[in-house]
Amino acid sequence: xxxxxxxxxxxxxxxxxxxxxxxxxxxxxxxxxxxxxxxxxxxxxxxxxxxxxxxxxxxxxxxxxxxxxxxxxxxxxxxxxxxxxxxxxxxxxxxxxxxxxxxxxxxxxxxxxxxxxxxxxxxxxxxxxxxxxxxxxxxxxxxxxxxxxxxxxxxxxxxxxxxxxxxxxxxxxxxxxxx
Numbered sequence: 001x002x003x004x005x006x007x008x009x010x011x012x013x014x015x016x017x018x019x020x021x022x023x024x025x026x027x028x029x030x031x032x033x034x035x036x037x038x039x040x041x042x043x044x045x046x047x048x049x050x051x052x053x054x055x056x057x058x059x060x061x062x063x064x065x066x067x068x069x070x071x072x073x074x075x076x077x078x079x080x081x082x083x084x085x086x087x088x089x090x091x092x093x094x095x096x097x098x099x100x101x102x103x104x105x106x107x108x109x110x111x112x113x114x115x116x117x118x119x120x121x122x123x124x125x126x127x128x129x130x131x132x133x134x135x136x137x138x139x140x141x142x143x144x145x146x147x148x149x150x151x152x153x154x155x156x157x158x159x160x161x162x163x164x165x166x167x168x169x170x171x172x173x174x175x176x177x178x179x
Contacts, residue, residue: 025135
């Protein structure tokens with residue numbers, strides 16, 4: 001099975017006529033996700049557990065398959081690397097509750113992260129899932145996955161704006177000269 005490049009949604013542009021889809025449902029796999037990421041021109045790696053991960057400056061998005069048979073689930077999970085102070089957790093929870101009420105995905109939750117050599121911090125994780133065990137239409141899979149990736153990027157922009165954080169592209173580069 002291959003992905004027709006014209007089937008990848010281009011949000012903001014006028015809809016284009018779509019070519020005829022596949023004959024029936026497909027059960028997506030990691031190779032299909034790799035193909036989609038290649039067509040989206042996103043770099044990715046396969047981690048030690050065999051999951052695909054697309055790294056950005058301040059977060060990583062994982063594309064995972066869990067379960068078996070009819071209960072197999074495809075999950076797109078984004079780990080936001082920005083640490084937030086533990087005492088800011090109530091403010092963070094208010095913000096992500098607002099996000100979760102107003103958007104479909106990713107649904108975001110907090111995780112208390114205990115640093116080995118530093119303070120305990122709060123990290124954010126976004127997630128969207130699709131039951132795929134009985135098969136899904138290829139077009140639905142592609143459009144959902146693309147939407148979830150774009151929404152993960154939008155959440156990062158939103159959280160930067162909401163809390164007045166410095167975006168990754170505006171951070172000063174680390175000095176490597178030892179001064």
